[in-house]
Amino acid sequence: MGKKVLKGTGITLALILLAALLLIGWLTVTEYKPEPVEAVEVAPGEDGKTLAPGGSLVILSQNTGYAGLGKEEDFFMDGGSGVRPTREEMEQNLEGIKALLLREQADVYFLQEVDTGSSRTSGIDQRAVYHRTALPNYASAYALNYSCDFVPYPLPPIGRVHSGVQTLSALAVRSAERVALPCPFSWPVSAANLKRCLLVSYVPLQDTDKELVLVNLHLEAYDDGEGKAAQTKQLMDLLCAEYEKGNYVIAGGDFNQTFPGALEAYPIKDASLWTPGTLENSILPEGWQFAYDLAAPSCRLLNQPYDPASAATQFYVIDGFILSPNIRLDVVKTLDEQFTYTDHNPVKLAVTLQ
Numbered sequence: 001m002g003k004k005v006l007k008g009t010g011i012t013l014a015l016i017l018l019a020a021l022l023l024i025g026w027l028t029v030t031e032y033k034p035e036p037v038e039a040v041e042v043a044p045g046e047d048g049k050t051l052a053p054g055g056s057l058v059i060l061s062q063n064t065g066y067a068g069l070g071k072e073e074d075f076f077m078d079g080g081s082g083v084r085p086t087r088e089e090m091e092q093n094l095e096g097i098k099a100l101l102l103r104e105q106a107d108v109y110f111l112q113e114v115d116t117g118s119s120r121t122s123g124i125d126q127r128a129v130y131h132r133t134a135l136p137n138y139a140s141a142y143a144l145n146y147s148c149d150f151v152p153y154p155l156p157p158i159g160r161v162h163s164g165v166q167t168l169s170a171l172a173v174r175s176a177e178r179v180a181l182p183c184p185f186s187w188p189v190s191a192a193n194l195k196r197c198l199l200v201s202y203v204p205l206q207d208t209d210k211e212l213v214l215v216n217l218h219l220e221a222y223d224d225g226e227g228k229a230a231q232t233k234q235l236m237d238l239l240c241a242e243y244e245k246g247n248y249v250i251a252g253g254d255f256n257q258t259f260p261g262a263l264e265a266y267p268i269k270d271a272s273l274w275t276p277g278t279l280e281n282s283i284l285p286e287g288w289q290f291a292y293d294l295a296a297p298s299c300r301l302l303n304q305p306y307d308p309a310s311a312a313t314q315f316y317v318i319d320g321f322i323l324s325p326n327i328r329l330d331v332v333k334t335l336d337e338q339f340t341y342t343d344h345n346p347v348k349l350a351v352t353l354q
Contacts, residue, residue: 023152027191032147034195040176042201043131045139048172049107052206053248056330056352057171060106061319063218063254063299065342066115066163067093067126071306073343076154077222079273079303083158084120094126096341098134101168104335104348109135109168110252112218114142119159127166138168141176143199145218148192165199165253167216174211176201181234184220184227196220196231198238198251205248205353212353213242215251221274228257228277235322236283243324248353252291252321254299254344255279259292262317266297269314273303276318287325291349292317293334299344306339319347328352 051057067085070093074080085093101109111130115121131140144164151158167176181196196219203212217235220227235251242249257277258266268275279290292298297315300306307313323329330350337345 023150024188024191027148027150027152028188030149031191032144032195034144034178034180034197036180038178040141040143040178040199042173042176043140045135045170046137047170048139049170050206051171051203051212051353053208053210053353056350057107059108059110059214059250059252059321059349059351060101060104060346061110061112061252061254061321061349062097062100062346063112063319063342063344064097064114064126065093065344066113066118066121067091067097067341068120069302069343070096070341071339073302074304075302077274078301082302083154083156087122090121090124093341094124094129098129100337100341100346101130101134104346106348107170108214109138109166110214110216111166111168112216112254113163114166115161115163116142117160117162120161127164130166131168135168138170139173140166140168141173141199141201142166143178143197144195145197146194151192153192165197165216165218167199167201167214169201169203169214171203171212174202174204179238181219181231182227184223184230194220198235200238210246210248213247213249215239215249217251217253217255219254219256221256225277232257232279232283239322239324240285243326247324248326249324250321250327250349250351252347252349254319256318259290259317259320261294262292265294266315266317269312273314274301276316284322289323289329290320291323291329291332291351292320293332293347296334296336296345298334298347300339302343308338319344321347321349323351326354328354
């Protein structure tokens with residue numbers, strides 16, 4: 001009897017191992033492997049406004065959290081247990097984010113974590129929702145940074161994920177491209193992990209051959225810090241190269257790194273939970289500047305549903321912008337939306353091209 005039990009257990013373990021190996025093999029064969037630079041289709045809008053040196057514009061950056069990380073949610077990677085929202089919660093968050101975009105009337109929107117066909121968002125194309133049903137007059141560019149037909153962890157598994165960053169622009173966009181960032185994860189983890197990128201949009205400027213270069217970003221989150229550093233270096237190399245051409249350059253989004261002074265304003269309460277990297281002024285060449293707001297947090301930890309009165313609620317300032325020396329910062333403000341529809345508050349920027 002004992003031998004039969006052992007034999008049955010051995011067969012079961014062998015089948016589990018075989019299934020795991022087959023899954024890893026399939027994920028390896030189907031792994032998303034973008035080119036270093038890829039052209040991105042720009043869906044045209046109806047406005048096509050023009051801008052000239054001396055003109056001003058407003059940009060709003062919002063990590064939408066795939067409309068799945070509203071105030072009622074936690075997340076397993078942050079110390080919580082949640083994996084995916086209910087469809088009802090996701091649709092409610094989606095409508096709330098749409099209303100925010102319409103309310104703020106920015107010239108350009110940098111959106112991160114926008115799903116186009118994921119199990120966690122019931123296959124809804126959020127890119128189309130934000131563009132076609134919210135801002136149809138805007139041009140839209142989109143770049144995948146997470147594409148996997150089956151993410152096998154945790155239990156229950158995340159499943160299919162197709163997600164990325166989206167730039168919506170009332171200004172006419174000449175072209176856009178996806179620039180791949182270094183991936184800090186090795187095989188087999190890399191097969192089902194994010195492939196981070198920069199979404200670079202080129203806006204012609206009136207009465208000059210110079211351009212406004214808009215860079216939408218979402219840098220590494222769950223690495224040991226080396227990935228963030230390598231991605232930040234590549235970002236700065238690209239920004240400086242564009243500025244040296246005489247262009248105006250704005251990069252913005254979710255850096256997953258705290259800006260100078262943010263840790264003093266919002267100290268880390270529990271270092272065993274997710275802790276962001278840090279951005280230092282020393283990474284900026286002379287004349288460049290960060291644009292961020294410490295008056296309100298831009299992100300919360302998803303270790304629990306949102307409770308501003310709880311001692312376990314952790315805040316960060318990890319969303320903001322980098323501006324080239326030929327751009328004047330007029331106003332930057334984090335909009336305190338109380339993390340109602342996503343785990344990030346939007347950050348709104350007003351600048352003038354000098």
